[in-house]
Amino acid sequence: MQKKFLSQYEEMLLKNLKCSSSDSDNIPDHVLVEYMKKSNLSSMEGFYQEILDFERNGIDNSEKPVGFFCNIVPEEIMLACSLRPVRLCCEDYGCGSKGEEIVPGDICPVIKSICGKFYSNTYDNLEVVVIPGTCDPKAKLAEILSPVKQVYFLDIGRNSEYLGNVDVWEKKYTQFFQFLKETFHCNAGRRQLLSACKLTNARTEIFRSIYQLRAEQPDSINVFDYYIMMYAGFFMKVEKWNALAGKVYRQAKQIHKFVDKPRVLLAGTPVIFPNFKIIDVMEESGLKMAADLQCISFGRFYNPVLIDEETEAGILRALTLKDIAGSMCPCMLNLEKLVNLMIDTVNQYKLDGIIYYNLRLCQVFELQTALIRQILKEKGIPFLSIKTDLGKEDTGQLKTRMEAFREMIESRKV
Amino acid sequence: MIRISVARRIVQIICFVLLVYGGYIFKDWKESAETSQQKIFPTLKAPEGSVSTTQFEKGSILWPSGATPVIENYPPSLVCRFNPKGGMFKACIMHFLSENLTWQTSFKYLLPYITLFIALCFLLGRVWCGWVCPIGTVGDFLTYLRRKMNIPVRRFPERFRLNLSITGYSLMVIALAISTVIGMPNYARFQCYWFLPYCQICPARLICPMFGLIKPNWKDFSTGITTCFTILAWIVLGLFVAAFYFGRRVWCHMCVVGLINSWFNKGSGIELHKKAIKCIKCGYCADACPMGLTAMYQLNRDAIYNQAGCIMCMRCVEVCPRKGCLNVSFFGKKIGNMQRRTLDAKKVSEPVRRNVA
Ligand code: SF4
Ligand code: SF4
Ligand code: SF4
Ligand code: SF4
Numbered sequence: 010m011q012k013k014f015l016s017q018y019e020e021m022l023l024k025n026l027k028c029s030s031s032d033s034d035n036i037p038d039h040v041l042v043e044y045m046k047k048s049n050l051s052s053m054e055g056f057y058q059e060i061l062d063f064e065r066n067g068i069d070n071s072e073k074p075v076g077f078f079c080n081i082v083p084e085e086i087m088l089a090c091s092l093r094p095v096r097l098c099c100e101d102y103g104c105g106s107k108g109e110e111i112v113p114g115d116i117c118p119v120i121k122s123i124c125g126k127f128y129s130n131t132y133d134n135l136e137v138v139v140i141p142g143t144c145d146p147k148a149k150l151a152e153i154l155s156p157v158k159q160v161y162f163l164d165i166g167r168n169s170e171y172l173g174n175v176d177v178w179e180k181k182y183t184q185f186f187q188f189l190k191e192t193f194h195c196n197a198g199r200r201q202l203l204s205a206c207k208l209t210n211a212r213t214e215i216f217r218s219i220y221q222l223r224a225e226q227p228d229s230i231n232v233f234d235y236y237i238m239m240y241a242g243f244f245m246k247v248e249k250w251n252a253l254a255g256k257v258y259r260q261a262k263q264i265h266k267f268v269d270k271p272r273v274l275l276a277g278t279p280v281i282f283p284n285f286k287i288i289d290v291m292e293e294s295g296l297k298m299a300a301d302l303q304c305i306s307f308g309r310f311y312n313p314v315l316i317d318e319e320t321e322a323g324i325l326r327a328l329t330l331k332d333i334a335g336s337m338c339p340c341m342l343n344l345e346k347l348v349n350l351m352i353d354t355v356n357q358y359k360l361d362g363i364i365y366y367n368l369r370l371c372q373v374f375e376l377q378t379a380l381i382r383q384i385l386k387e388k389g390i391p392f393l394s395i396k397t398d399l400g401k402e403d404t405g406q407l408k409t410r411m412e413a414f415r416e417m418i419e420s421r422k423v
Numbered sequence: 424m425i426r427i428s429v430a431r432r433i434v435q436i437i438c439f440v441l442l443v444y445g446g447y448i449f450k451d452w453k454e455s456a457e458t459s460q461q462k463i464f465p466t467l468k469a470p471e472g473s474v475s476t477t478q479f480e481k482g483s484i485l486w487p488s489g490a491t492p493v494i495e496n497y498p499p500s501l502v503c504r505f506n507p508k509g510g511m512f513k514a515c516i517m518h519f520l521s522e523n524l525t526w527q528t529s530f531k532y533l534l535p536y537i538t539l540f541i542a543l544c545f546l547l548g549r550v551w552c553g554w555v556c557p558i559g560t561v562g563d564f565l566t567y568l569r570r571k572m573n574i575p576v577r578r579f580p581e582r583f584r585l586n587l588s589i590t591g592y593s594l595m596v597i598a599l600a601i602s603t604v605i606g607m608p609n610y611a612r613f614q615c616y617w618f619l620p621y622c623q624i625c626p627a628r629l630i631c632p633m634f635g636l637i638k639p640n641w642k643d644f645s646t647g648i649t650t651c652f653t654i655l656a657w658i659v660l661g662l663f664v665a666a667f668y669f670g671r672r673v674w675c676h677m678c679v680v681g682l683i684n685s686w687f688n689k690g691s692g693i694e695l696h697k698k699a700i701k702c703i704k705c706g707y708c709a710d711a712c713p714m715g716l717t718a719m720y721q722l723n724r725d726a727i728y729n730q731a732g733c734i735m736c737m738r739c740v741e742v743c744p745r746k747g748c749l750n751v752s753f754f755g756k757k758i759g760n761m762q763r764r765t766l767d768a769k770k771v772s773e774p775v776r777r778n779v780a
Contacts, residue, residue, distance in 0.1 A: 170704050172717060199573055312703075315742045317711035322575035326710060335705030335744070345723075349700045 010188055011162060014155035022156040026111055027128055038064075040283050044233040049264070052256040053234050056241045059253075060282070063244055068095055068134045073193060076138035078123075078147060080309050080336055082163055083182060083328045087139075088205035088247065089197040090189045096243040097138070098305065099123060100284040100368070100399060112153065117146045117371050118399050124150075127157050137161055137192060139185070143340040144373055161188055169334050169341040178329035179322065186325065202324045206314040208247045215254045216310035220300065222258065224358040227297040228266040230257060232288045235298075239306045240282040271418040272299035274354055276347075277366035277374050277395075279305040284399055287366050287407075294411035296364070300354050302347070308337045339373040347377075348384050355390055361418045362391035364411075369398040391418055427741040431553070435560040442502050442557045443634050445511025449493045456493055464495060465532045473526050473606075474614040476504065484623050484643050484652055487632060497536060499544050499684050500556035503627040507635020515680050516540055517595070517621050521602040525618060541687070548691030548729065549684050552675060553736035558627050562667035562674060566713075569668050577669045584676045584715060584732070591677035594621065598679075616648045621679065623652040626663040671713035675734060685731040692754045695729055695740065697722045701748035708739035708749065719749060 015022065038061060045057045068074045072093040077084075079098070087094040099122040108125035126132060140151040141163040151162040163185055166174040190197060219238075222229055230238075238257065242250050273291075275298045280288055291298055301307055312335045316327045337347050351363055365381060367374045378394050385392040393414045397403055441448070449456075469475035477489040490509035497512065497519045504514035513519075519540075523533055543551070552559055569576070598621035605613045622628055632639040643649040666673035675681045697719055709720035714732045719739050722728055740749040751758045 172706055172709055172720065175706060175710070312705060312744050315707050315711070315744060317707075317738070317742060318576050319570050320573045320575050323570075327707070330706045330710055335703050335707075337703075343704065346703045350703060353700045 010191060014152045014160065014162075016155075019156050026156065044237060044285070047231060048234050050230065050234060050257055050260050052253070052260045053237070055253045055256070056234075056237050059241050059245055059249075060237065067131065068093075068244060070134050074135055075189075076132060076135045076158075077141075078139070078150075079141045079143050080304055080332050080338065081141040081143055081165060082139045083185070083332050084247075085202060085205040085209055085314065085328055086182065086186050086189065086325075088208060089186075089201035090193055090195045091197070091201075092189065092193060093246070095135070096305075097123060097126075097132070098243070098279065098281055099126060100281045101125075115370060117144075118368060119371075120146045120150055124153060127154050130157075132158070139163055141165060143167075143338055159192075161185065165333060167341050169336060169343045170345070175326065175329060175334065178333050179326045182325045182329055183322070199319070199321045199324065202321065203316070203319070206316060206324065206327075208251070210313045211251050212242075212247055212254075213310055213313040215251055215258060216306075219254065219258050219261075220307070220311065222261060224272075224300045224354075224360075226264075226266060227272055227299040228268050229261040229264050232292060232298045233285065235306070236280050236285065236288065237282060239309075242309070243305075268297060270295050270297045271361040271415055272297045272358070273418075274298075274300045274302065274351065274360050274363045275366060276302040276351060276363060278368040278371060279303040280366070281305060286397065286399075286401065286404065287364075287395065290404060290407045290411055291364070294408050295415050296411055298364075299360055300358055302337055302350060302354065304336070304338055339377055344377050344380060348381055351381070351385070352388055352390065361422070362393065362414065364414075365392065365394045367394065367396040369396055391421065427737050431736060434554045435563065438555045439557045439560045442500070442511045442555070443506050443631065444508075445493050446490060446506060446508025447635075449511070450508070453491060453493055457491075457495070460495055464535050466495075467523060467526070467528055467532060467536075469526050472611060474618045475526075476522075476619070482640065482643070484628075484640055484649060484656075485619060486640055487637060488622075497540055498555070499540060499551040499680065501558040501627050501678065501680050502556075503558075503625075503631040504622065505628045505631045505639065507632060507637055510631075515627075516683055517598070517625075517679050518619060521598060521619050521621055524599060524602040525606040525614065527606045544684060544687035545690065546692050548688040548693050548735055549681070549733060550691075550693055550735040551684060552681050553734035556680075558630065558678075559672070559675065559734070561630060562663075562672060565664065565667040566671050574669075576671060578715065579670060579673060581715075584673075587673065587676040588682065588732075591679055591682050594624075594677075595679040595682065616646070620652075624655045624659045626656075626660045629656065629660055671715075672734065675714065676732065681734075688731055688733060688735075689729050691729070693729075693735055694727045694752045694755075695719070695733070695735075695737075696750045696752060697726060697728050698748055698750070699724050699726075701745045703745060705744060707742045707744060711738045711742045713738065 041057060041060060041064075045053075072091065074093040074095045075087050076095050076097045077087070078096070084094045098119060100119060101122045106121075106125070107129060108121035108123065111124045111128055112121055114121070132138075135158065137159045138154060139161045140147055140154070142148045142165055148162070151160050154160050163181060165181055166177045168174055186197075189195070219230065219235075223235060234257070238254060273296050275288075275291075280303065288298060312331045314324075314327050314331050316324050318324075318326070333341070337343065337350065339347075354360065355363065363385060365378060367378065375396065382392055382394060391414065393410065395407060395410070397407060476485060479485040479488060481487070488504045492506075492509035492513045493511050495513045497514060497516050499516060501515050502510060502512045504518050519536065601617055601620045604610055605617045629639045629641070642653045644653065663674050699722060704720065706720055709717040712719075713736060714734055716730055716732055718728045718730050737751060740751055743749045
C-alpha cells in the first residue's frame, strides 16, 4: 500500500499551517436562488435543493464519503466498495483567496480553492481523498494535503493515444481497488463492480439524451440548469441523480422553445458552480451554449463503460479505457481527438462556432489554444478563445468580445 | 434492434446445430439431395488402389468418417468430416484438398467445388469464422466459461500471433505435400497411414464425434506412425483448448481453414468502415477484438479496415461508443445502426430546428 507522504514532518506542518475559517465560507444562498429564478423547469427544484443542503450541511455522513478530483479517478470502483464518491473540484473565489495563505497566488485557482477548503477543515467528514497525477499542481497537491487528510495518489501514464499504456492503467486501477478494499474492509468483487457500472451507464444514457436535446434546442434546459445538474452530480448519489435528471429530461422534452440566436460549443476549462461568469456573459451577449466538451459534463458522463471481458480485470480495464483513454483532459496527450470531437460536434449539430474557455493560470488549457485555433481557422469554424479568472472585474470586456463574436457569426450567416 | 453480440450468439448456435447435427435432422432428405446435387457437382471417388475414408474401421485414427453427409460440399468453415452421422456438409476445405491431391482427381471435377468455395468466401469473407464455424462456437463457449470463472484473459503480443500463423501455414504446406506424395503410384503403400495427415492431428476430429456421443479414437499405438499422430493430435488439442480457454480465439490465428479464408477477407462483400473524425481513441474496439487486432483503432483516415486476421465478429462495431464511427456494409450498402441500443440518444420528439440553415 502507498505510504503516507511527509509522515516525518506531519506534526510540524499541522501545527503551523492553517487557513482562517469564517462563516462566509459557504456560498451564500442568494447566488443559487438567483439562478433558480431563471429556470423554467419545475423539476429542477430537486437539484437546487440538493445543492443548498450540501452548501449548508456539508457532505452527509450516511455512507463513507471519499473525495476525488478529475475523471481519471474511477467512480465505479468507489461505488463498488459501497463508498460515496464526492468530486471536490472547486472554483470558489472566496476559498481561493484563503488558500493563498498556503500556496502562492499565481498558481491554478482550483488548487488554491482546494487548499483553502482543506486547511480550514471544511471537509472533515472525508476519510480519504484520491488525487490523480493528471497535471503537475495536482500531483503536488497530494503532498500538500497529506498532513491534513489521508491521501491516495493515483499515478498514471499520460499518453492516452498509446494502447501499451492500458496495461499500466489497469495495474494502477487494480492497486486502487485493492487500497479501497483494505482501507474500508470491504469485500467487493466482480459483481459489485458490474452493478456500479450499470448505475453509471444508466447515467450516461440520461446524459446523452439531455445532451442531444440541448444541442438541438438549447433553451429547453437552460445553460445554468445544465451546469447546476452537473455540479449536483459531484456529490449526489448516482441513483438519485439519475432519477432527478430523468424527470428534468422528460419535462424539458415537452417544451419547444426556439431561439434565433447563434448556438455555440463551449470547450475548455470546466464551468463549476459558483463560477458561472462565462456562461452569464454568454447568455447576456446572446450566444446560446448548445453543446460542451468539458470534463465535468461531456467528459464525465458521455462515455459508457463497455465491458467486454466480464472478469474483474476486464471490468477494471474497461474503466481505464473510459476514464483515461477516452478522456478529453488537456493534461493528457490527446489533442487530435479533441479537435476531431470539436469539428464533429459542430458538424453534427450544425452549431455556429466554438468558444474555448481558459481559466487563467491553468497552463494546459492555454498551451493548446494556438494549435486548436489554427486548425479550426483552416476548417472555417468561428473560434473565440477567452481567458479569464475567478474575479468579476473583466465582465464588461468579455461581453464586448462575445458580442463582436456573435455579430461575426450572424454576418457570416447572411 | 437486437444487439450484435446476441444476434451472433443466436446465429452461432443455429449454425452449430445445423452443421453438426445436420446428419440427424435431415436424415430423410439425404437421398433426394444427393441425386439433385449430382447434376451440378461431379461425384468425387477414390481411384482404384487408393484409400478412402469409408474403409476405416473402428480402432483406426480416421474412424468415424465414412458416413454420408446431407450435402456433399465444402463451405469455408471447420465443418468436420467426423461430425456424427456425417453432419450437414461433407468436410472442410483442408480435407477436400488433401483427399483429392492423394486421389489425383482431375482438376475439371474439382472446379465446381472450388468455384463455390471461393464464391462463398467472397460473399461473406471470414463471417464464416465469426458467425458460422462450429469449432469457433465451441471455442467461444470455452471463453464464456473462463469469464464466468473470473479468470482474466491472456493477451498475446503481435509477434506471437504472427508465429501462430506461420505455424498454421507450415502445417498446411506439410500436410498438402504429404498428401501429394502419397498419391504418387510409387508411394501408394503409405496411404493407409499417411492419408489425410491434417485430419489426423486436427482437434475437430476428436471434438466433433463427441457431440454425437460417439467416442472418437483417442489413441492408436499400434505402429510408430500412428503413435506419432496420436501424440501430435493430443498436443494440438491441448493447444486448442488452452488457446480458447486462456485467450480469445487464439486458435483461429493458426487454423488452416481460417488462414485460407483470410485470403479473401479484404475483398469480400462484408466491409468494415471507419470514420476517423468520430473516433475518440478510447480503445474499446481494440480491447474487445477477439483476434487482438488494432487497425480500427490506429486508422487516422476514413477507410475500410478489413484485415486478414479479422473474423468479422463485429464486436468492435458494437462496442464503439461513438455513433457512426465504425460501420458495416454489405456490397456497398450500409447495414443499419449496429451500435448498442442503450447508447443511442433518445429520439427527441419533433426535432425541428428552425435556426439551422
Ligand atoms: S478433422 Fe479437421 S481437417 Fe479433417 S475434416 Fe475435420 S475439420 Fe477438416
Ligand atoms: S479460424 Fe477459427 S472460426 Fe475460422 S474455421 Fe478455423 S476454427 Fe473455425
Ligand atoms: S471504439 Fe470507436 S471511438 Fe473508441 S477507439 Fe475504437 S473506433 Fe475510436
Ligand atoms: S476487427 Fe472487429 S470484426 Fe474483426 S475480429 Fe476484431 S472485433 Fe471482430
